Amino acid sequence: MKDKNAYIVCFGEVLWDIFPEGSRAGGAPFNVAYHVHKAGIDVKVLSRTGNDELGGELKQKIKNWGISTDFIQNDNIHPTSIVIAKIDEHNEATYEIIDNVAWDHIEYLPEHNDLISNAEAFVYGSLSSRNEKTKNTLLQLLEKAQLKIFDVNFRPPFIDTEHIETLLHKADIVKINKSELQQILDFTGEKYTTEEEAVQYIQKRFQIKEVVLTKGSEGAKYFVGEKVYTADAVPVTVVDTVGSGDSFLSGFISKRIYDESPEEILQQAVALGAFITSKSGACPEYEYSDFQEFKKSINASTT
Numbered sequence: 073m074k075d076k077n078a079y080i081v082c083f084g085e086v087l088w089d090i091f092p093e094g095s096r097a098g099g100a101p102f103n104v105a106y107h108v109h110k111a112g113i114d115v116k117v118l119s120r121t122g123n124d125e126l127g128g129e130l131k132q133k134i135k136n137w138g139i140s141t142d143f144i145q146n147d148n149i150h151p152t153s154i155v156i157a158k159i160d161e162h163n164e165a166t167y168e169i170i171d172n173v174a175w176d177h178i179e180y181l182p183e184h185n186d187l188i189s190n191a192e193a194f195v196y197g198s199l200s201s202r203n204e205k206t207k208n209t210l211l212q213l214l215e216k217a218q219l220k221i222f223d224v225n226f227r228p229p230f231i232d233t234e235h236i237e238t239l240l241h242k243a244d245i246v247k248i249n250k251s252e253l254q255q256i257l258d259f260t261g262e263k264y265t266t267e268e269e270a271v272q273y274i275q276k277r278f279q280i281k282e283v284v285l286t287k288g289s290e291g292a293k294y295f296v297g298e299k300v301y302t303a304d305a306v307p308v309t310v311v312d313t314v315g316s317g318d319s320f321l322s323g324f325i326s327k328r329i330y331d332e333s334p335e336e337i338l339q340q341a342v343a344l345g346a347f348i349t350s351k352s353g354a355c356p357e358y359e360y361s362d363f364q365e366f367k368k369s370i371n372a373s374t375t
Contacts, residue, residue, distance in 0.1 A: 084200030087153035107322030315354020320345035
């Protein structure tokens with residue numbers, strides 16, 4: 073990525089996460105976009121909100137953050153998405169995702185052809201495909217994308233195993249956590265004794281060039297072809313884990329599109345994931361220089 077006009081596209085859900093203490097803008101693809109934007113990379117969010125008060129407020133908030141809403145469609149029939157979020161005593165989040173909302177009905181438009189084909193990367197997840205309309209739009213967009221990054225994001229009951237396999241086949245890069253890895257093994261009927269064998273099986277079966285495996289407090293692994301790179305977790309005081317996987321992926325993307333070394337790509341991902349878990353919410357207010365200082369402190373403590 074050397075063109076100063078280069079950008080990435082994040083496709084899927086934008087919504088309001090409703091917490092006991094208030095509402096926050098969210099949705100996995102948007103969370104990724106937020107942190108990529110913080111890194112100074114241009115990002116386009118391709119989604120849909122309702123033509124309602126919540127939709128207007130959500131778009132305005134996104135604009136206030138400096139992120140374009142040009143490709144967030146208006147829906148006159150379906151409402152803006154809300155998710156009821158709860159944090160348990162272990163700082164883990166659970167979600168009640170309301171069905172049949174605006175982002176379930178993202179339309180494929182002619183203007184998307186150039187948007188997707190000229191993007192450095194196209195980021196997508198599995199949740200947005202729960203409705204046929206958005207599923208079909210996603211499949212069309214994947215035919216146009218240069219670098220397809222699949223953020224596996226299982227949210228029961230919205231898991232279509234056949235479609236997940238299709239999305240895995242389409243991907244160039246897959247980000248997955250330990251639980252999702254096991255679920256994929258379960259529905260493919262395979263068993264492996266080590267993570268490396270399990271991931272390499274998935275790489276081979278679905279012809280995936282790169283897989284990033286997140287393991288929470290155990291760090292992460294980055295599989296590039298037959299090579300495996302590892303990174304330890306960064307010790308931080310966890311405030312909550314909302315969006316931690318999304319911030320990890322953002323850190324990964326911010327280095328991957330510049331063709332940095334696998335070690336640097338993985339370290340950036342782990343560091344940003346840790347930085348965000350030390351704050352409240354998936355998209356906390358911060359300056360990128362704050363993260364850079366945090367990363368320097370990590371490097372200093374490990375040398």
